[in-house]
Amino acid sequence: MRLIHESNAVVGKAIALRPGAALAKEKGWTKIWLESDSLLLIQFLQGTKSSIPSDTLAVMKDVQLLLLVFQDKLILPWLYPSDLASVSSTCKTLNQISKSITTQRASDASRGFENHTIPFFNTIDDQPYSFFIYTPFPILGFPRSRQSWGSNPQKPISDSSSTTLTVFDSKLRSSISETVENASGCVCKSCSEVGDEEFECPCSTLKPEYLGLDLELWGMMTECGIGCSCGLECENRSTQRGVSVRLRIVKDRRKGWGLHAAQDIRREQFICEYAGELLTTEEARRRQQKYDELAAGGRFSSALLVVREHLPSGKACLRLNIDATRVGNVARFINHSCDGGNLSTVLVRNSGALLPRLCFFASRDIQEGEELTFSYGDVRLRPEGLQCVCGSSGCFGVLPSEQT
Ligand SMILES: C[S@@+](CC[C@H](N)C(=O)[O-])C[C@H]1O[C@@H](n2cnc3c(N)ncnc32)[C@H](O)[C@@H]1O
Numbered sequence: 228m229r230l231i232h233e234s235n236a237v238v239g240k241a242i243a244l245r246p247g248a249a250l251a252k253e254k255g256w257t258k259i260w261l262e263s264d265s266l267l268l269i270q271f272l273q274g275t276k277s278s279i280p281s282d283t284l285a286v287m288k289d290v291q292l293l294l295l296v297f298q299d300k301l302i303l304p305w306l307y308p309s310d311l312a313s314v315s316s317t318c319k320t321l322n323q324i325s326k327s328i329t330t331q332r333a334s335d336a337s338r339g340f341e342n343h344t345i346p347f348f349n350t351i352d353d354q355p356y357s358f359f360i361y362t363p364f365p366i367l368g369f370p371r372s373r374q375s376w377g378s379n380p381q382k383p384i385s386d387s388s389s390t391t392l393t394v395f396d397s398k399l400r401s402s403i404s405e406t407v408e409n410a411s412g413c414v415c416k417s418c419s420e421v422g423d424e425e426f427e428c429p430c431s432t433l434k435p436e437y438l439g440l441d442l443e444l445w446g447m448m449t450e451c452g453i454g455c456s457c458g459l460e461c462e463n464r465s466t467q468r469g470v471s472v473r474l475r476i477v478k479d480r481r482k483g484w485g486l487h488a489a490q491d492i493r494r495e496q497f498i499c500e501y502a503g504e505l506l507t508t509e510e511a512r513r514r515q516q517k518y519d520e521l522a523a524g525g526r527f528s529s530a531l532l533v534v535r536e537h538l539p540s541g542k543a544c545l546r547l548n549i550d551a552t553r554v555g556n557v558a559r560f561i562n563h564s565c566d567g568g569n570l571s572t573v574l575v576r577n578s579g580a581l582l583p584r585l586c587f588f589a590s591r592d593i594q595e596g597e598e599l600t601f602s603y604g605d606v607r608l609r610p611e612g613l614q615c616v617c618g619s620s621g622c623f624g625v626l627p628s629e630q631t
Contacts, residue, residue: 303328304375308358331377332356336557337363338376341470345557349478357476357484360554363469365505365584369554413455413578428455428463447536447574447583454579466575466586470499476560477598481616483528485598486560492593498570501532501558501585503551508631511548515631518552522613528552530559533631534585536574547582548631558587561599563626566619568600569593603627 303311303324315325333355335344340363347356360374413428428451451463459468473489492498506514511531518529530552536545551559561570571590574583587601600617604627613626 304377308356328377329355332358336476336560337361337470338374341557342468343470343473345470345474345476347476347478347484351478351480354478357560359552359559361556362502362554363556365500365502365549365582366554367505369504413451413457428457428461447576449576449578452577452579454577464577466497466500466584467577470557472496472498474498474557474599476557479562482562484560485562485600486557487598488593488595490595492589494589494592496589498587498589498599499556499558500575500587501549501551501556501572503530503532503549503555503559504553505582506531506548506550508546508548511550512631514550514552530555531631532585533629534574536583545583547585549585561587561601562617563603563615564600564617564619565602565615565622566617567602568617569597570599570601572601604629 311325311328315322333347336347336356337345338361340361349355360370361376362370450466451457451461455461457464472492475487475489476484477487478484511533515529515531518527518531521527522529529550531548531550534545534547534549535543538544567590569590570587573586573588575586576583587599593599606629607623607625607627608630609628610625612628615622615624615626
């Protein structure tokens with residue numbers, strides 16, 4: 228049984244149990260069923276503030292809500308929106324706290340992971356934000372612990388998020404490092420000293436601009452990676468430093484949320500990569516089937532992307548299944564446009580990494596306020612599939628759909 232919060236008038240004690248546990252029968256507890264198959268019981272103990280330390284938060288292990296102890300942090304930032312709504316309806320204080328958490332969530336979809344905040348804007352309905360777990364990198368497997376979001380409006384949540392980032396990052400790196408024994412990247416440690424030819428990173432000679440290629444012909448590019456001695460400041464790692472252009476997520480009546488430019492963006496500027504769970508093809512097929520069923524029921528958007536790389540013969544030689552539906556980054560909000568939109572996709576290979584990353588670059592100059600879009604593909608296997616409302620002059624009327 229642990230403290231969840233101490234504020235002006237109310238001290239809440241919370242205990243999380245599996246349904247049916249003995250305490251659920253005790254009087255004086257407010258029962259809140261959570262989506263996570265657990266029961267949150269809150270008991271309001273008026274006037275006993277002093278007996279409970281205010282810097283403690285812990286939740287019982289068996290529900291796996293969270294096992295972290297944070298100073299002055301609530302259980303609430305870890306809750307899914309529907310659970311937060313349940314909790315907020317229990318009393319005035321929790322209602323106020325929930326409201327501030329909601330405001331904080333709506334102010335930054337990236338949860339502090341990116342260089343700038345990426346806010347939600349919605350003038351269509353009353354959904355303040357879209358809920359998903361944020362990862363700036365592709366990850367293997369669904370993260371076991373929940374991710375805090377919206378804990379302290381005054382302070383960026385970098386403390387908690389950087390822990391998660393480290394976990395995600397190290398996960399990603401360890402999965403890659405198993406494959407890099409024979410990797411040969413650059414050996415320079417001073418690639419940052421650009422301008423001085425002598426110090427320029429030798430891997431830069433593989434950059435498409437260096438080769439004089441036009442963006443449409445890039446298709447793929449190579450960057451320094453864990454097989455190189457240089458660090459993130461290397462000029463040849465421009466897609467590895469997170470999202471650096473200002474973006475916002477805007478709700479459209481027909482397309483749902485979409486990613487928009489919140490500043491002018493110049494042609495060939497890096498926007499973001501497509502991050503999410505890396506899946507086996509079998510799992511991708513299973514999920515796509517489930518997502519299609521949910522989408523047919525309405526009000527569900529999936530973000531499972533299949534990337535295929537082809538040999539000159541046309542035969543597919545690499546397949547990546549990236550699902551950003553439950554865990555992903557801002558790229559999960561990019562909508563489709565039948566005319567190709569204003570973004571180009573490029574497969575970026577990092578030295579030492581087995582798998583390439585899918586990155587988005589501006590395919591033309593983009594003005595602040597424009598929606599960012601790309602083409603989901605050319606194949607439309609299901610003519611009765613989801614309606615496309617991209618608005619381009621050559622719109623096919625149906626979103627692309629392929630055999631997953
Ligand atoms: C990757 S998500 C994009 C973000 C999504 N709009 C959301 O609200 O989360 C893909 C989904 O967005 C919607 N969408 C994307 N482009 C669209 C378009 N041109 N017309 C209609 N719906 C679109 C479809 O529901 C599609 O399954």
